[in-house]
Amino acid sequence: xxxxxxxxxxxxxCLCAGSVVLPAQEFKLLDRTVQMHGxxxxxxxxxxxxxxxxxxxxxxxxxFTDFGINASSQLTDKFRVGAQGYDRSLGRxxxxxxxxxxxxxxxxFKNWFGVRGGKVKTTLGLYNDTQDLDxxxxxxxxxxxxxxxxxxxxxxxxxxxxxxxxxxxxxxxGDLSYMAYAGHRSDSLYSGYPYxxxxxxxxxxxxxxxxxxxxxxxxxxxxxxxxxxSRLDQxxxxxxxxxxxxxxTGGIIPYFEYSRADWTNQFYGQYARSKLRIASxxxxxxxxQIIYDNTSENLTDVRGWYLSGAYRVIKRLELGSxxxxxxxxxxxxxALAAIAPNETxxxxxxxxxxxxxxxxxxxxxxxxxxxxxxxxxxxxxASTYPDGFYPQVNPQGFxxxxxxxxxxxxxxx
Amino acid sequence: xxxxxxLLVVASLATVPAKALVSEVKVIANPTVKTTxxxxxxxKRAFLLETxxxxxxxxxxxxxRRSGPAHxxxxxxxxxxxxxxxxxxxxxxxxxxxxxxxxxLGSDAECVAYVAKTRGAIGYVGADTAxxxxxxxxxxxxxxxxxxxxxxxxxxxxxxxxxxxxxxxVVRLSVTISxxxxxETIQVLGGNPFLAESATAAVxxxxxxxxxxxxxxxxSISFDPDW
Numbered sequence: 001x002x003x004x005x006x007x008x009x010x011x012x013x014c015l016c017a018g019s020v021v022l023p024a025q026e027f028k029l030l031d032r033t034v035q036m037h038g039x040x041x042x043x044x045x046x047x048x049x050x051x052x053x054x055x056x057x058x059x060x061x062x063x064f065t066d067f068g069i070n071a072s073s074q075l076t077d078k079f080r081v082g083a084q085g086y087d088r089s090l091g092r093x094x095x096x097x098x099x100x101x102x103x104x105x106x107x108x109f110k111n112w113f114g115v116r117g118g119k120v121k122t123t124l125g126l127y128n129d130t131q132d133l134d135x136x137x138x139x140x141x142x143x144x145x146x147x148x149x150x151x152x153x154x155x156x157x158x159x160x161x162x163x164x165x166x167x168x169x170x171x172x173x174g175d176l177s178y179m180a181y182a183g184h185r186s187d188s189l190y191s192g193y194p195y196x197x198x199x200x201x202x203x204x205x206x207x208x209x210x211x212x213x214x215x216x217x218x219x220x221x222x223x224x225x226x227x228x229x230s231r232l233d234q235x236x237x238x239x240x241x242x243x244x245x246x247x248x249t250g251g252i253i254p255y256f257e258y259s260r261a262d263w264t265n266q267f268y269g270q271y272a273r274s275k276l277r278i279a280s281x282x283x284x285x286x287x288x289q290i291i292y293d294n295t296s297e298n299l300t301d302v303r304g305w306y307l308s309g310a311y312r313v314i315k316r317l318e319l320g321s322x323x324x325x326x327x328x329x330x331x332x333x334x335a336l337a338a339i340a341p342n343e344t345x346x347x348x349x350x351x352x353x354x355x356x357x358x359x360x361x362x363x364x365x366x367x368x369x370x371x372x373x374x375x376x377x378x379x380x381x382a383s384t385y386p387d388g389f390y391p392q393v394n395p396q397g398f399x400x401x402x403x404x405x406x407x408x409x410x411x412x413x
Numbered sequence: 414x415x416x417x418x419x420l421l422v423v424a425s426l427a428t429v430p431a432k433a434l435v436s437e438v439k440v441i442a443n444p445t446v447k448t449t450x451x452x453x454x455x456x457k458r459a460f461l462l463e464t465x466x467x468x469x470x471x472x473x474x475x476x477x478r479r480s481g482p483a484h485x486x487x488x489x490x491x492x493x494x495x496x497x498x499x500x501x502x503x504x505x506x507x508x509x510x511x512x513x514x515x516x517x518l519g520s521d522a523e524c525v526a527y528v529a530k531t532r533g534a535i536g537y538v539g540a541d542t543a544x545x546x547x548x549x550x551x552x553x554x555x556x557x558x559x560x561x562x563x564x565x566x567x568x569x570x571x572x573x574x575x576x577x578x579x580x581x582x583v584v585r586l587s588v589t590i591s592x593x594x595x596x597e598t599i600q601v602l603g604g605n606p607f608l609a610e611s612a613t614a615a616v617x618x619x620x621x622x623x624x625x626x627x628x629x630x631x632x633s634i635s636f637d638p639d640w
Contacts, residue, residue: 035513037504074513077465077472077533082510090505102510111464121509129509136508168454171625174464223493225501312497366500413505 001206025073025413034074040067041134045228050380050402051393054091054195057404060123064408065089066132081105083335086132088216091393093150095190101132102157112165118158123215124230125266125281128155133412138277138310139359145304146266146283150192150386155264158183158211172225174219180211183235192386193238199392201243202255207260209236221275226270234262240329242292248405254293259325261288272345275312289386296336300385301329316363324355340384349379349400353387368411375404435528437486441525443534445564447471450551451535456491459535461502462512476527476536477517480544491537491552562622568614571638572607579638580605584612589629592635608636 025036043064047057055061065088072082083103088094104118121129131147132138141149160183168175186208187193194204217228235258242255268281285302308322327346346352359373380389381397390400440456447469458464460475467473478484480496488494492503506512521538528534529546537546584604589597594597597618601609612634 035507037507037514068508070508070510072507072510072513080513084508085512104510106511108465112467130505133504133508166458177463267521274495303626307471315497340485363497412508 009039012391027364029073032075032255034071034073036069036071037148037413038067038069039133039135039410040411041065041408043140043406043408043409045404047402047404048176049399052402052404053388054192054390054393055205056091056393061091063089063091066094066134068132070101078108079105083370084261088132090149091237093190097188097190099188101335110165113394114164116162116164117155117160120162120181120183121157121290122155122181122185122211122213123162124155124213124232124264125228125283126268126270126279128230131156134371134408134410135327135369135412138361138371139308139322139357140373140406141280141357141375143306143308143322143324143357143389144353144355145232145324146281148387150388151161153187153191154185154193154234155211158185160184160211165214172221174221177217177338178215178217180214182210185209185211185236191254194385195392196384196390199390201252202240203242204238204240204255206235206240209234211235215266222271223371224273225269225271228267230264230266230268233265235259236262236289256293257289257291259287259289260297261286277310278308292334292336296332296334297385298336299331299333300383302385302387303327308357318361318363320357320359320361322355322357323359324353325377326353326355326381327351327382328385328387330385343383349398350382352379353389354378367413368409370409371407373404373406377402377404379400415637438483438490438537439540439542439544440491440535440537440550440552441528441544442473442536442550443528443531444546444607445471445532445546446473446548446550449548450553452553453491454496456535456552456616457493460463460515462506462515464511472533473535474531474533475515476524476534477515478521478524479517479519479551483537483542501635506602542612555625564620564622565618565620567615567618569608569611569636571632571636575605575607576638580608581635581637584609584634584636586612586616586632587629588616588619588632589627590621591627592624594623595625596621597623605636611636618635624632 019078027034044062045052045055045057045064047059055063068084068086070082070084072080074080074195084101085098086101087096087098089096096302100119102119102121104116104120106116108114108115123129124147127142127147131142131152158181162179162180162181166175166177189204194207204384211234215228215230217226219226238257239256241252244250244253260360262286264283266281266283270279282305287300289298291298304326306324308320310318310320312318328351329346330343332340332342343351356376357373359371361369361371363369378401382389382391382398430479448467459473465473468552488499490497503514507514518527521542522537525544525547528536582605585599585602587602591597596619599613599616616632
């Protein structure tokens, strides 16, 4: 743990220095103004039981780092372009393999109609497209029932196009914002799902597929209140190699899986007034995946919701809390059903995670914050779908309760 | 005296909806911004980057003050958001690629200078700040149709009884316009009674565009026997 603490201290020192010397950058290129912005965050997690999020948290882990940098330019009144690079390390995930986070051209014909093309962040619920941006949020970890950090890649962006707009409603009914998109999702091979399946010997070479959906948000006439709904449909395919699960001594065989159904419905609302902000979301994710080369089928039904509140006590201090509830059921058909029983009792710790969280966020400057957060979790929901607790880093087995202390700091410019 | 006071109060109340929002700041714009009035809703949408053009098609670019009383008053009176939440909102847009960070300036003088030289720029400064080279926009409360367009105007006749006197003058009327755009009631706020009678007869025939509800506005009519 000492080297981790030293690393944390080093990153912390860099962040402190960075916050002092890094103003937002702006320069001229071909007579156009280009803005540059960036961010970085560093976390430390300690748990009393169960290693969490693929980190060795029971011994304290600082393997919780991410950063990004972007450049954008408004080329004409209606046309803008930009791109952002992103990298992270979260325990065994990410492993500092940089990715193009977003890169697109955007043309806004009218306020009620615009188009974007390229790699675009996927709008899903309140925070999907901003889940990496720690400095925007009160909490060090967003509610994992709706925004699982280990499954970021599954929903974060698509290579394709969006149409979007904002429509004021008559008779003081507020306004509607809409977004519809279609494209291709491409998961990092260092994300949660490939890592989870690596325990069975599956080594992915590619994972991704079609992603399309829409989001509709109503900014209501009630000041500070908006509500919305998102729908996401996906058709993913995974290819790689595998140790034959039905005959482990039979050697390596090609691995192939694909979707029969894969959709998410998410409903959300937020009320913000003065120093208070209350938010809530419900997500249902259903995935029916044909796995192991057409020999088996795995139907996963995930339901999650949370209720959060945050209050800015003084200019530099915000306190927050949320309750997050996650349940998962799994059904197996085909060859796998012989060795994997269905998991349908969500009252069992193996099929749920209930998380009570309290947070204090201190804004040391306008661009640098520190968060201290406590998680009190019941359940670990270890299954054939990732949800934070992985057998590979918990070889001793799972305990039903986990308390976690999260310390995180981030800067942006 | 009491009745006179009451009359003044009634008159001022009747005209309140037609007035611009009163604030410790004034909203300024580059001369390329065509309008002289902006609704509170459009102003908010422009500063929240939900729109980059006004209804008349004019491109607009919001300019903010970094801090200070004018900044706080503007956020309170027009955006209904605190600075921390606004910065978080802008960063959300910037780091998802949906907008650039708006220009933020340190003083009223800088703000005036930038708005004066930048096409489509809209900013705000303290109410007492000299604003050379820019225009001051009147902010109309949301839902107030003071900007209702006059569709049909009947010119008042100069009263025959006053022609020998060749009297000039201005009549001020408080006019209530119905939802459908017809003139419902007229109250004389000031002017010669003969001129007021003629003005009232003409204005009663005026027709405005329809609105969501009836509104009251002030109409001033000038009289000159040579016109």
